[in-house]
Amino acid sequence: MRKFLAIAGVVMAGSAAASAQPPSDLHTRLSEIKQVDTPLGLTRIPDAEGDGREMMVFHSWRENGNAWGYGVFMMTMTSRAHRDPYESAWDIVGIASEPKGGLKHEVTDQPHTGEDDLKVVRFVRAKLDGKVDTFLVTAIRNPPGAAPDPVVAEIRIYALRNHEDEEVGTTPDSFDPVFAFTTTKSYSDADDALLDELGLPLPKG
Amino acid sequence: MNLKSLAYTVPAIALSFCANSSPAWAQAPADLHKRLSDLKQIEIGAGLTRIRNAEGDGRDAQIFYALRDDVSAWGFGVYIVTMPTRVWPDKPAWNIVGIETDDHDLDVQIADQPHTRDDDLKAVRFARGKLDGVTDTFLITATRDPDSPVADAASTAIRIYSLGNHEDEGFGTTPDRFDLVFSYTTARKYSDADDALLDELKLPLPPD
Numbered sequence: 001m002r003k004f005l006a007i008a009g010v011v012m013a014g015s016a017a018a019s020a021q022p023p024s025d026l027h028t029r030l031s032e033i034k035q036v037d038t039p040l041g042l043t044r045i046p047d048a049e050g051d052g053r054e055m056m057v058f059h060s061w062r063e064n065g066n067a068w069g070y071g072v073f074m075m076t077m078t079s080r081a082h083r084d085p086y087e088s089a090w091d092i093v094g095i096a097s098e099p100k101g102g103l104k105h106e107v108t109d110q111p112h113t114g115e116d117d118l119k120v121v122r123f124v125r126a127k128l129d130g131k132v133d134t135f136l137v138t139a140i141r142n143p144p145g146a147a148p149d150p151v152v153a154e155i156r157i158y159a160l161r162n163h164e165d166e167e168v169g170t171t172p173d174s175f176d177p178v179f180a181f182t183t184t185k186s187y188s189d190a191d192d193a194l195l196d197e198l199g200l201p202l203p204k205g
Numbered sequence: 206m207n208l209k210s211l212a213y214t215v216p217a218i219a220l221s222f223c224a225n226s227s228p229a230w231a232q233a234p235a236d237l238h239k240r241l242s243d244l245k246q247i248e249i250g251a252g253l254t255r256i257r258n259a260e261g262d263g264r265d266a267q268i269f270y271a272l273r274d275d276v277s278a279w280g281f282g283v284y285i286v287t288m289p290t291r292v293w294p295d296k297p298a299w300n301i302v303g304i305e306t307d308d309h310d311l312d313v314q315i316a317d318q319p320h321t322r323d324d325d326l327k328a329v330r331f332a333r334g335k336l337d338g339v340t341d342t343f344l345i346t347a348t349r350d351p352d353s354p355v356a357d358a359a360s361t362a363i364r365i366y367s368l369g370n371h372e373d374e375g376f377g378t379t380p381d382r383f384d385l386v387f388s389y390t391t392a393r394k395y396s397d398a399d400d401a402l403l404d405e406l407k408l409p410l411p412p413d
Contacts (some may be wrong), residue, residue: 030263040299042253058269060287062301062313065376066398072285072301072313076271090251092273105273105283106314 019181022155022197025177030157033126034133035200038073045123048134049160049173051197053078053190055093057123062108067147071109073121073137079172080164094134094171095158103171107138114203117141117190121198128178134160136175137198139190150186153193155179233363233389241365244334244343246408249284256331257343260368260381264289266295267298267343268331276354282317284329286344290371290380302388303368303379304344311379313404315346322411324356325349328398330408336386340404342368344373344383345406358394361401363387 021031036045038057048055049090058074082091094103111121122137136158143149156176187193194200217281234240247256249270263338269285303311318327330345344366344381351359366383395401 028377037257058271058285060299060301062303063290063379065374065378070375074269074271074283074285079274083319091270092271093274105271115384166276168279171274 005039016171022181023179026181030174032136033124033135033200035197036123036125038123040071042192045125045134048077049162050132051080051162052129055160055173056089067112067117068070068110070111071121073108074106077173080162081172091172093160094174096174096176103174104172107136112147116188118143118147119189120194122194124200128159135178137194138162138199139193139197141187141190141193148188149190152185153183153187153190153197155181155183155193155197231390232392234387237389240337241343242335243340244332244406244408245406246276247331247333247342249331251282256333256342259288259294260370261340262291262370262374262388264291264294264369265298266302266381278320279318281319282329283314284316285314286383288381291370292380300380302368303382305383305385307385311382315344320355324396325398326351326355330410336367344368345402347395347401347405347407349395349398349401358396360393361391361395361405362399363389363401363405 005106028156036043038059040059040061043057043059045055045057047053055075055077058076060072062072063069063071074092074097077093078089081090088138092105094105095107097104107121109121111117119138119140124137125132126135138156140154141151145152157179160173161180162173163170163178166174183197191202195202217315247254249268251270251272254268254270256266256268260306266286266288271283272280274280286302287299288302290300301313303313304315306312316331317329319325327346327348332343332345333340334343346364347360348362351357364385365387365399367386368381368382369384370381371378372380391401391405393404395404400408403410
């Protein structure tokens with residue numbers, strides 16, 4: 001059932017870049033959202049997929065000496081097949097940007113000044129259709145003019161899934177798109193979009 | 206610009222200009238082993254590896270290495286190098302060390318391509334050594350691009366990058382970065398990029 005939902009979600013997200021508005025059942029299906037803080041460095045998310053395995057989020061910063069620096073997030077897990085050896089705890093969790101496209105092995109944010117974020121990346125624990133899982137959430141603004149200009153934001157929500165029983169070309173675990181929509185409201189900061197649309201708290205400071 | 210950064214930047218610019226006009230020099234520079242000496246490989250395991258005093262000013266570098274499995278021979282490893290800045294040495298040490306590309310941009314990561322591990326297409330190593338007598342940390346890559354089967358012997362592009370600080374250069378750069386200082390194509394052909402590094406630079410083969 002879980003896999004079916006994932007596939008349905010992928011098709012939905014892939015048939016268009018994002019649906020024109022939030023799915024009407026978004027807050028019915030996705031509930032009890034609790035953000036996981038991922039400061040710079042390594043953050044462990046225990047029992048990330050409900051089978052005892054933890055995920056690690058490696059967050060580093062690509063400084064640029066101006067407002068165009070950005071964060072790089074790479075996620076790793078122990079595969080189910082090799083859950084014992086420490087060395088195998090560093091299998092990258094792919095990010096499926098498209099239904100049948102390649103997997104990205106990193107995701108980046110784009111905070112600009114920090115007051116007018118163009119892209120934010122968050123991790124949350126929540127329930128999808130009643131089942132607890134770990135989710136990657138992104139919000140992207142693309143203003144045609146100045147960075148703080150209010151503009152609609154594209155929200156993408158990915159669920160963490162295991163794919164070790166599938167054929168070549170996939171990572172053992174990956175974040176699969178389950179919701180993708182464009183906000184009806186315009187925002188000057190992608191953080192505000194996630195606060196308003198999903199109730200995710202603003203960054204500290 | 207301090208002297209150390211000048212010492213690295215000038216040869217880096219000159220050499221990377223050479224590297225840009227063609228992918229790599231046609232053969233090993235005649236003075237390679239005279240200028241680059243005392244190479245000692247640093248073992249990098251999956252996860253985090255710390256390189257103490259990486260740039261000679263007391264700051265440590267950390268290498269994050271993760272595996273992008275593909276359930277085939279096309280998996281690869283990804284390396285991200287981070288350091289604290291000189292300006293804020295006590296702040297968290299997670300600033301990415303950029304890696305100079307052939308067209309003078311900066312990558313935030315570098316990947317290997319081991320294929321079956323007996324016919325590596327790209328090998329990535331880190332080493333301590335001396336360049337013109339100054340101890341530093343080096344990133345070294347060997348890249349094969351055979352025309353047909355992966356195991357076919359092919360000339361190999363060797364690239365050697367030195368770690369230098371660039372905090373006084375304004376925007377557009379990472380605080381520290383690996384600058385390309387040597388880039389050449391081997392005269393000899395290799396079926397495994399690991400063999401090229403052993404033969405050309407005496408870097409040991411990976412453990413079985």
